[in-house]
Amino acid sequence: MERSDIQGPRRIPMDPKLLRAAGTGDKSLLERLLPSIATAELAIAVPNNGDVLSAQDDPAEASILRGVTVGGNTALHIAATHGHLELAEMICERERSLVVARNVMLETPLHCAARAGHHQVVSSIVSFTRDSNGIGVDTALRARNRDGRTALHEAAQNGHVDVAVELMSADPGLADMVDHAETANELLKWNQILAKISDESGSTPLHYAASAKNDKMCPDLDELLDNKGRNLLHTAVEYKSTAIVRYVCGRSELVKLMNARDFEGNTPLHLAVRSGDQEIVSLLIRNKRVYLNIMNNEGLTPLDLSIIGVEDGLTYVTNPAHWILMCLQWNGARFSSRRMDHVVREDFGPEDLEKESKKHASLSQSFAMSTVVIATVAFGAVFTLPGDYNTDGTPTLARRYTFKAFVIADTFAFIFSVLSTYFSTFNGAELTSLSLRCYYVAFSIALLGMATRILVAAFALAIYLVLAPVSNSFGIAVCVITSTSELLLHAHMIPLCKLAITMKSRVGWTGLFKSQVRRLVWSWFKYQIPQILGASFIYISIFLLPLL
Structure with a gap:
């Protein structure tokens, strides 16, 4: 039928039941909705004023399959997107011209199926284009969307090799096509409709x-x-x-x-x-x-x-x-x-160097505050030892194993905190080159971490030394509770656990271990093992030296 007052596709609102059937793959619902005989070829059009027409506006062309969504998608677009092969074939048999129907993005159902990687749906649509009179394979396969992409471009961009092979087999000339934009007039016709919502x-x-x-x-x-x-x-x-x-x-x-x-x-x-x-x-x-x-x-x-x-x-x-x-x-x-x-700028300009210098200075101040506090506490503990003093001024608990371990731990905490303060000072000095400051940061972090751990151990030993004569079990319980603070020093492991959970959800446990075992093992040896060895040496020293 020829209409002089129409310049684009006529839109009929889609029946909600048809939308549900196409989206969920409900074949029985679609069969109930479709008439018993095939309807005429589809002509989706839009009047110049952009009004959405209902089926009653043109009873001669009334067909439930002519309905489109707000985005201009037909039932075939939706079925192709979700990979519902049987529904797509049923719809193509009733309204074959839907194969080349466009939505607001100027995409055909073939674009949708190719992007989603539904190989069987793509193959079925290609077959229908061969069998249909008036719809050539070239017309359907070479249709471009709003970005100038064909169905082959969509398949290739999203990594669907089997779909790309299917399309190139149907039309070898597709691979030679280059992208270009669709005409502005065609887009404006759709924008008039979108403006209403x-x-x-x-x-x-x-x-x-x-x-x-x-x-x-x-x-x-x-x-x-x-x-x-x-x-x-x-x-x-x-x-x-x-x-x-x-x-x-x-x-x-x-x-x-x-x-x-x-x-x-x-x-x-x-x-x-x-x-x-x-x-x-x-x-x-x-x-x-x-x-x-x-x-x-x-x-x-x-x-x-x-x-x-x-x-x-x-x-x-x-x-x-x-x-x-x-x-x-x-x-x-x-x-x-x-x-x-x-993509990534690798050179450092003067502004970048100044910014980096400020970060080191700020970090140096934070470290200095923390290490000075630890050093002060450790220094003060030497003059306020647990227990009483003998008449000659010596501690009454001086011969106890726990007392000796406490003194050694306190000594290590003081030494490491002072060293961390020393390296932090050089880290914050502008006279130090940026490359050296990075090393000083690493030393400061490692020493601050050790000083913190050892100070906690010294505190636990002091508590046990005082409480053990009264209640040995209570003293042990307090030491265990104090030692749990060690877990907080490994809070950086929480994001890595979240990373593992994310990967497990996508590739499963098998994929997680197969692909990341080497990387995790190397990361463990590179970062964790040296720290564990260093901490082990210190703790062994704390608990073995008192035996000498």
């Missing part, structure tokens, strides 16, 4: 719900975009709404949201990495349906963004940026093909 910023009510951390959703929430091309999950990540992210990641029917790209090509994972939110990054990576290696319009993967976010120079290894970088690397994320020297 969004405010001046392009935000829909659901975007505001996401920013307000409201997790009550509607059926077609994966269709709503703001003027940046961001969906609900993008907005939830941007506003750090953990509840919304957890809700979306737990719903299989919302898989389309998880890897959707905004107008800058960023997926929710890109935004989460950029924001530095460990909890949201963990939630996304735990979900196996989230792709880790999608590139944005700048050609950057989430791993590229994570290394950009790592602060140069002196920094703590368990800071969120470092944690996110390790989490992506350990879960198999890859860098893009771009040269890293074009």
Whole structure:
């Protein structure tokens, strides 16, 4: 039928039952909804004024399969996205022209199936294009979306090799096609429709719900975009709404949201990495349906963004940026093909050196305060020894093993705290070169940690020395409670435990041990074993020297 007053596809609101059937794969529900005989070829169109037409506006073309969502997706788009092969075949048999129907992103069902990696659905759609009169294979396979990408581009970008091979086999010329943008007029026709459901910023009510951390959703929430091309999950990540992210990641029917790209090509994972939110990054990576290696319009993967976010120079290894970088690397994320020297600036300018010098000075002051306190306590303990004194001024408990161990521990605590103060002084001095200051920081941290541990041991020995004559069991209990503070000195292990939990959720225990055993063992020997050996030597000295 020829219409002179129509310049684009006519939109009919989708029946909610059809939306549910296509999204959940309910074949019986779809069979009840479809008429008993095949309908005529589909013509989805939009009037010039952008009004949404209902089926009653044109009874001659009334068909339930003509309905589209807010995002312009037909039932075939939805079935292809979720990989419901039988439903896709049923829909194609009734309305074959849906194979080339476009949504607001100018994507065909083939784009959706290729992006999600549903090989069988792609193969079925390709077969229908061969068997349909008026729908050529080239027309369907070479259709470009809003970003100028074909279905082959989507499959290749998301790592679906089998889908890419299927598409190139159907049309070998696809590999030679280069990206270019669709015409602005075609996009403007769709924007007129979207304007009716969004405010001046392009935000829909659901975007505001996401920013307000409201997790009550509607059926077609994966269709709503703001003027940046961001969906609900993008907005939830941007506003750090953990509840919304957890809700979306737990719903299989919302898989389309998880890897959707905004107008800058960023997926929710890109935004989460950029924001530095460990909890949201963990939630996304735990979900196996989230792709880790999608590139944005700048050609950057989430791993590229994570290394950009790592602060140069002196920094703590368990800071969120470092944690996110390790989490992506350990879960198999890859860098893009771009040269890293074009992504990460490696040279230090005068401003960077000044900033780094201030960090060392600030750290030196913090260390100096801590070490001076420990040194003062250890020094004072020598003149306030536990127990009474004999008439000649010697301690009455001087011959006790525990007393000797206490004195040795107190001595080590004083020596290590003084040495830490010494190295901290050089660390804070601007006259010292930056490379040497890094070594002084390492020495200060190690010595401060040892001084703290030994001072705790000295305190436990003093408590036991005083309480043992009254109640030996009570003295032991106090020593055990005091010793548990050692666990707090290993608080840096908590982020690593979270990292292991995230990786276990994505690759399982087997994948965790297979891929990370070498790295964990090397990390253990490189960082933990020297510390354990050093601490063991000190503790052995404390408890063996009194026997001499």
